[in-house]
Amino acid sequence: MKRTGVYGMMAEFDSVHTLLEAANRTREAGFKRIDAYSPFPVEGLAEAIGFHHDEVPLVVLIGGLIGGLTGYLMQYWISVVSYPVNVGGKPYHSWPAFVIVTFEMTILFAGISAVLGMLALNGLPMPYHPVFNVPRFAFATKDRFFLIVFSSDPKYNSLDVRRFLEGLRPRSISEVPD
Amino acid sequence: MDEPTKSAPVIEPGHTFGTVTDKISSIVLTRPTSNAWFVGFGVMFLLTMMLLFAVGYLFVKGIGIWGVTIPIGWGFAIVNFVWWIGIGHAGTLISAILLLLRQSWRNSINRFAEAMTLFAVASAGIFPLIHVGRPWLAYWLFPYPNTMRVWPQFRSPLVWDVFAVSTYATISALFWFIGLIPDLATLRDRSDERWKKIIYGILAMGWRGSARHWHRYETAYLLLAGLATPLVLSVHTVVSFDFAVGIVPGWHTTIFPPYFVAGAIYSGFAMVLMLAIPIRKVYALEDFITERHLQNSAKVMLATGLIVAYGYIIEAFMGWYGGNRYDAFLLWNRLHGPYSFFYYMLLVCNIVIPQVLWIPKLRTSPVWLFLISGVVLVGMWLERFIIVVVSLHRDFLTSSWGMYYPTRWDWMTYIGTIGLFLSAMFLFVRLLPMISIFEMRTLLPEAEVKE
Numbered sequence: 216m217k218r219t220g221v222y223g224m225m226a227e228f229d230s231v232h233t234l235l236e237a238a239n240r241t242r243e244a245g246f247k248r249i250d251a252y253s254p255f256p257v258e259g260l261a262e263a264i265g266f267h268h269d270e271v272p273l274v275v276l277i278g279g280l281i282g283g284l285t286g287y288l289m290q291y292w293i294s295v296v297s298y299p300v301n302v303g304g305k306p307y308h309s310w311p312a313f314v315i316v317t318f319e320m321t322i323l324f325a326g327i328s329a330v331l332g333m334l335a336l337n338g339l340p341m342p343y344h345p346v347f348n349v350p351r352f353a354f355a356t357k358d359r360f361f362l363i364v365f366s367s368d369p370k371y372n373s374l375d376v377r378r379f380l381e382g383l384r385p386r387s388i389s390e391v392p393d
Numbered sequence: 394m395d396e397p398t399k400s401a402p403v404i405e406p407g408h409t410f411g412t413v414t415d416k417i418s419s420i421v422l423t424r425p426t427s428n429a430w431f432v433g434f435g436v437m438f439l440l441t442m443m444l445l446f447a448v449g450y451l452f453v454k455g456i457g458i459w460g461v462t463i464p465i466g467w468g469f470a471i472v473n474f475v476w477w478i479g480i481g482h483a484g485t486l487i488s489a490i491l492l493l494l495r496q497s498w499r500n501s502i503n504r505f506a507e508a509m510t511l512f513a514v515a516s517a518g519i520f521p522l523i524h525v526g527r528p529w530l531a532y533w534l535f536p537y538p539n540t541m542r543v544w545p546q547f548r549s550p551l552v553w554d555v556f557a558v559s560t561y562a563t564i565s566a567l568f569w570f571i572g573l574i575p576d577l578a579t580l581r582d583r584s585d586e587r588w589k590k591i592i593y594g595i596l597a598m599g600w601r602g603s604a605r606h607w608h609r610y611e612t613a614y615l616l617l618a619g620l621a622t623p624l625v626l627s628v629h630t631v632v633s634f635d636f637a638v639g640i641v642p643g644w645h646t647t648i649f650p651p652y653f654v655a656g657a658i659y660s661g662f663a664m665v666l667m668l669a670i671p672i673r674k675v676y677a678l679e680d681f682i683t684e685r686h687l688q689n690s691a692k693v694m695l696a697t698g699l700i701v702a703y704g705y706i707i708e709a710f711m712g713w714y715g716g717n718r719y720d721a722f723l724l725w726n727r728l729h730g731p732y733s734f735f736y737y738m739l740l741v742c743n744i745v746i747p748q749v750l751w752i753p754k755l756r757t758s759p760v761w762l763f764l765i766s767g768v769v770l771v772g773m774w775l776e777r778f779i780i781v782v783v784s785l786h787r788d789f790l791t792s793s794w795g796m797y798y799p800t801r802w803d804w805m806t807y808i809g810t811i812g813l814f815l816s817a818m819f820l821f822v823r824l825l826p827m828i829s830i831f832e833m834r835t836l837l838p839e840a841e842v843k844e
Contacts, residue, residue, distance in 0.1 A: 341599035
């Protein structure tokens with residue numbers, strides 16, 4: 216894995232506007248593998264770094280479908296096949312009574328899929344990550360905004376990237392060791 | 394946010410990302426634990442121990458130590474279960490429904506309202522389990538393959554309830570935890586001590602605020618809110634089915650689901666106010682939990698209180714107009730029977746007194762709101778008492794009428810759950826950020842992105 220010993224070049228910004236502008240300009244300059252870090256969700260930032268495919272809704276849809284099917288089929292199998300009990304003359308397959316558990320199971324599975332799917336797609340939990348090697352990165356969860364160009368970017372070259380980022384007028388620039 | 398100047402702001406002006414972060418995280422990280430906290434937590438912890446004792450004795454002796462006896466097979470346990478689970482509903486309403494409705498003022502109160510939901514559902518969940526008589530067999534309620542080759546009966550509302558409440562507890566916990574992740578990362582980066590960094594670091598799971606992560610995070614959060622919204626409405630609906638599907642007069646009515654949900658939100662907002670008012674005072678959070686929040690919560694209480702009042706009116710009207718002699722007797726029995734004092738108290742607490750919230754001055758007065766909220770909580774508890782006990786104690790056959798008197802064990806269990814709930818709240822405000830830091834940042838003017 217260790218090719219260069221460098222994970223990327225990181226620039227620190229004061230405000231959400233400068234970060235957003237910097238991210239847009241970096242992408243337009245042809246850098247493909249970049250990321251941005253902010254202390255709260257910023258509208259348009261994911262698009263600015265070239266992220267378009269969010270698979271979370273699909274995961275939730277599949278989870279919900281599996282949950283609903285499981286809920287209904289479980290009740291059908293238990294009440295009709297495995298353990299048919301005559302309760303007040305109601306049919307074994309009392310579908311209106313099965314709606315509620317089916318609904319709850321749909322929500323349960325969809326909700327769990329949303330959380331676990333989001334974490335898995337984000338690669339979390341991740342105990343170690345190179346960006347934490349930059350001491351100033353601790354402010355990314357407070358009031359600072361960061362932009363990184365990964366060293367895996369085809370156009371990556373330490374000197375050029377640093378010069379380019381300096382042109383974006385950041386507050387500081389640091390090389391991120393791997 | 395863009396409301397005209399007439400109402401108080403959601404955050405007092407002058408705050409920045411830094412001050413919001415420091416103010417909320419310092420409560421957890423640097424503020425010394427006061428003696429008052431220890432006293433408060435200690436008292437609540439003792440009450441929790443009382444709960445443990447009461448439940449322990451119950452396990453040894455059986456539910457004969459309670460006041461329940463035929464014909465009143467559902468006593469305090471079910472009253473308290475419905476009361477607690479209803480209180481939980483406000484947390485989900487604030488965090489999920491108000492998120493979907495873009496009510497950004499919710500960002501100041503959603504975190505501790507969600508915590509309130511969790512602890513209320515935990516307190517509620519105890520009751521049906523210990524109420525089943527043989528609590529060590531409570532797991533029979535869940536469908537699991539067993540050597541007896543029996544399964545739950547899915548036409549029963551009690552089984553629906555198991556699924557509804559356990560789903561609700563799970564989704565509430567997930568929603569609360571996913572909301573905490575970015576703030577746990579903030580605490581990890583703000584704390585100076587190594588062991589705190591490690592603990593918050595493990596809980597934050599390596600969150601680093603990447604734009605890709607935020608995007609998926611927001612999608613998941615929004616979807617979870619969209620799932621929790623019908624869920625929360627279904628939970629108290631299913632709880633009301635426990636009654637409405639039965640044929641007991643006073644239970645067998647179609648008004649129950651909407652009226653239960655409204656009552657749940659009514660009592661939940663009362664609990665939110667009873668927690669928020671002392672918390673904002675003690676921790677000097679008036680900048681974040683402003684008069685606007687108090688006023689909006691009071692308005693929700695007023696509105697849901699009127700829906701509850703409508704439910705009472707329809708119940709009484711149907712008793713009089715429906716022509717069913719048992720329903721008519723139920724109405725008479727509520728007004729003139731042995732428990733009539735509690736019915737009048739219920740009307741006073743839930744309908745008469747809260748009408749003072751029409752006065753704008755009282756809607757922003759913390760002291761008044763605190764008192765009125767307390768009255769509403771008592772009133773909503775009485776409502777469940779009336780529904781459970783008064784309906785059961787005199788049903789179709791005069792020969793099987795009876796009376797219900799709670800015993801000291803009933804009271805110890807009930808008060809014990811209040812202790813459990815509040816000791817969990819005490820721990821929560823000390824160990825976790827009680828206001829969502831990252832959502833507060835998004836409300837600041839400097840967070841606005843201009844195209």
